[in-house]
Amino acid sequence: DQRAPAADLMRAQLGPAGGTLIAAGIAVSTFGFLNLVILVTPRVLQAMAADGVFFRALAELHPIHRTPAAAILFQAAWAIVLALTGTFSELVDYVAFGDWIFFGLTVAGLFIYRARDVTPLPLPTVERGLAGEGAAPRAFRVPGYPWTPALFVLAALYVVASAVLANPRNAFVGTGLLLLGVPVYLVQKPSRVLTP
Template sequence: MTDQAPAYVRRLGIWDAAAIVIGGVIGAGIFRSASTVAERTGSGWQLLLLWAIGGLLTLTGVLCYAELGARRPQAGGVYIYLREAFGQLPAFLFGWTMALINYPGSVAAVATTFADYFCVALGVSHDWVKPIAGGAIAFIVGVNIFGIRAGARMQNLFTVLKLGAIVLVVVAGLALARTHLGTALGDDIAHPVSPWSFLGALLPVLFTYGGFHYLNDLAGEVREPQRTLPRALALGMGTVVICYVLVNLAYLTGLGHAGLAASHAPAADLVRQWLGDRGATLIAIGIACSTFGYCSIAIAGGARVLQTMGADGMFFRGVGRIDPRTRAPQVALLVLGTWAILLAASGRFDQLLNYTTVGEWLSHAFGIATLFWYRRRFAQEPSPYRVPLYPFTPLLFVSMVLGVIIATTVSSFRDAGLSLLLIIVGVPVYYTWRAMANPAR
């Protein structure tokens, strides 16, 4: 009789899970991307409408992920769904683009943003940005090596701190409301908008709402997953939507639509107007906490995808090992963290990340499309949670995401084309890896 291989232990409760959703979505985007959206809209009401539409669209995706997570509460998330529904090749392509490129690329990019704001908050020279970014990644990996419980405690703390930064921005907007309150939702004649540019503004909105899938990557460590996953996803994403709409309303009341469109750092500009340089330092600390928390979740989720691939023989077998004492994928954490540090040090990760964002949302579309397969294949199997308004809900999400990807390909063919090229390159890599793993006898 052989010893059973170590497996994950379900230690995450509903608050831990909801904090992962909030922390995985709220990074640095909301503190910066609102300006891009304002540039592509012609009024305050259009801007708020886009954030509301993006939130509702993302919530449809969250509801679908809730059913998928309840049906397959295992570590690996979308990789598991694609493997079961469409086979090993699509699952490998997802892992190839996400766990090896997008996860470490996004961690490197956001860790650098953390280091930027950390230097501002402490008055440190920006020559320290790369060492601080690498040190932050190493620290997060070190904490997560001790297991999901240690990582969850750190994540809960930084979720509270990032929500504090959101509250600071909203209060600043209310305090300055008298400046632009009467014109906050009015038309901005300086920014005439065509229907195509308005649709294009949805892209940065969706990207800012991205990251809701990380909880599914960690589903193997959630207690009572059939009940906890749907509740945590709904609670976490509902909180995010409310926060995003309130923050954008604060930007409009404090800066005005034209001022928001012209700002490169709207959160800092808004709080500085209210509290001066002291306020700019406070919001820099808040944004640093927000970005640090995101990196923690991305590393933890990405490592679980890598570990699942290793256990499947789709990556080095050693990466598939789970430590029997901490029940953490320690080798996968070290591999992902090391690669992210190298990307952060190279300074070229930002271009790589731009090429893979289309691939990330394409994987969301295909991941949610697996729900049709599960419903048909297990039609008689009771599910602890079923997405409402099926099949309209997944159809809406998939069609909208594909529409945005097509619009992006038309407007930014180079970035979208290279993103798709990276996915295609994964095909020969898959067959080469499979041949190496299963040589002819």
């Protein structure tokens, strides 16, 4: 059981310097990702709360710094709870399982948005429909559409299925963590205010 397979491989190919170099690169990448999560997640929670789909108290911003202080504290508390539940590898399994479900659903949503596009067309002769990548002018054209997003959705399905087959218990716990959001959503649903 290798604890650092990338560093071991580079050490075998390029000597000790190779192992050190790849380990340092992975550490920098990890810190970059953690920075992203620490900065973005409280803002997402704050925006969800402001939209009425999460705990309303998290919508408040700090009166002086205008930061989502309540959401930052909530994220810290939730991270502590998760850290107390198991080992690091189990936490990664829980999170990666849920992440890949939503990565796949997000990209699959692209097909729905393309099919439902109701943007007025500048030319009345342009046909629209499911294959309509070029049917209406868009600010961004998806490279390789529809094949690129379809391939990504299949890859996401593969990752999720592999996680279930490799460790059903962790996939089950990951599913349970995702389902914890359902009662929160249902409790918060009456206070939803949809803005255009």
